Amino acid sequence: MAYVILDTCNTCGLCLDECPIEAISVGDPIYVIDDTCCEFQECVAVCPEDAIVHEDDVPNDDVPSDDVLNDHVLNDHVPEDAAPEDIENELVNKSLE
Ligand code: SF4
Numbered sequence: 742m743a744y745v746i747l748d749t750c751n752t753c754g755l756c757l758d759e760c761p762i763e764a765i766s767v768g769d770p771i772y773v774i775d776d777t778c779c780e781f782q783e784c785v786a787v788c789p790e791d792a793i794v795h796e797d798d799v800p801n802d803d804v805p806s807d808d809v810l811n812d813h814v815l816n817d818h819v820p821e822d823a824a825p826e827d828i829e830n831e832l833v834n835k836s837l838e
């Protein structure tokens with residue numbers, strides 16, 4: 742399987758007829774792509790929810806990216822006038838928690 746449908750799918754059905762090999766079907770509760778998908782990507786363009794993504798790009802909400810983590814740390818724990826070395830130390834401390 743190359744592309745997958747995320748749970749943000751609103752079941753509009755627009756993708757269904759786009760797939761030339763009929764790899765998309767109505768699932769419960771959302772639409773699903775089976776393992777015959779060969780990455781034509783026609784379905785991706787029509788999805789109003791951007792719910793069709795490559796399996797390598799599926800967001801993992803349990804593991805915040807470094808950017809999200811750094812943004813959280815900088816906004817919550819470091820004063821605006823902090824020196825660069827203080828910011829670095831705060832990031833290191835956060836990563837050790
Ligand atoms: S990526 Fe291509 S083959 Fe896969 S489900 Fe979408 S249209 Fe079909």
Ligand code: SF4
Pocket residue numbers: 746749750751752753754755756757772787788789790791792793
């Ligand atoms: S086009 Fe997107 S929102 Fe609509 S059924 Fe397909 S995956 Fe779900």
